[in-house]
Amino acid sequence: MISVAIINVTSYTGLELLRLLAQHPHLRVTSVTARSLAGQTLGEVFPQLYALPSFTTAIDPMMVIAEEPAPSDLAFVCLPHAAAAEAVAQLLERGTKVVDLSADFRLRDVAEYEQWYQHTHPVPALLESAVFGLSECYPNQIAGARLVANPGCHSTTAILGLLPAFARGIVEPDVIIDSKSGISGAGRSLKLGNLYSEVNEDVSAYSLNGHRHLPEIIQELQAVAADNGHPQSAIRVTFLPHLIPMTRGLLATCYATLTPEALERLNSSSIQELYRAYYAGSPFVHIVEQPPHTKWASGSNHCFIYPTVDTRTGRLIVISCIDNLMKGASGQAIQNANLMCGLPETAGLPVLGVNP
Structure with a gap:
């Protein structure tokens, strides 16, 4: 042990x-x-x-x-x-x-x-x-690391949703990410804004001047684009988080304009194939054929991703969801620990979430 x-x-x-x-x-x-x-x-x-x-x-x-x-x-x-x-x-x-x-x-x-x-x-x-602890990006580096930095919950969801697009160079560098998370993401400390009567039956945006997970998102998208021969000199990300009255769960909807070349050859079906090929061998990432729900991931370390093409606007739309306390925090931490210790990546992590 x-x-x-x-x-x-x-x-x-x-x-x-x-x-x-x-x-x-x-x-x-x-x-x-x-x-x-x-x-x-x-x-x-x-x-x-x-x-x-x-x-x-x-x-x-x-x-x-x-x-x-x-x-x-x-x-x-x-x-x-x-x-x-x-x-x-x-x-x-x-x-x-x-x-x-x-x-x-x-x-x-x-x-x-x-x-x-x-x-x-x-x-x-x-x-x-330190190694950025997204195992879908850096499994070998994590395996040899002494210090792994577990990613933030918002950044995990957004990065996983957009990685294949930037790795394959099919989108322009201007991205919009609309992210919604449960109240547990704010931590366990007593705060007025976290009280039941404040958040129940209410939705609100926050960190409009910039959320601290934003630089992680830019850092990793920039890195994967450069590593795959598609350097983006200045990725521009508009990232807006929202607080939703639920205990756990996080859903990000990402919008990126397809390059002219990608728009000519890709549709929703081929985008799905591209994403499945990219995440082949990633046990916790699943490309689905309908928009996912946060309850699908509740209590599990899974990330569900639905990519599609809006042909009217020429945009890639990607919906990505996780449990913010699992793949967004502790589940991902154990996934990283497993790699660091030479154990199976899935060891000790639930096979399925809890739904409903």
């Missing part, structure tokens, strides 16, 4: 990791931290863990939550940005492999990170060795 630590286990992502790791055949949770609840047991904080059968060895409900992690082979860091970077540096010094669920190591350019997150990066030297 591979020993695992969860840093900040009381976050939504930490709790989701516990749910998944309880059934993982190769990873065993040996250390958990949460400074505000140090000294309490996991079962006291999360009583549902007492339902685990007595023969389960992956998680012990009587494990005491600590302020600092014990040594382990692998650690999942679920801290906010800035605080995460310092914890990651300490873990790497111990020789621990790390999957960081914060934003601290997703951007390769330290100046861009500091512009978007408004503070000085604590350990900029680590940006060079």
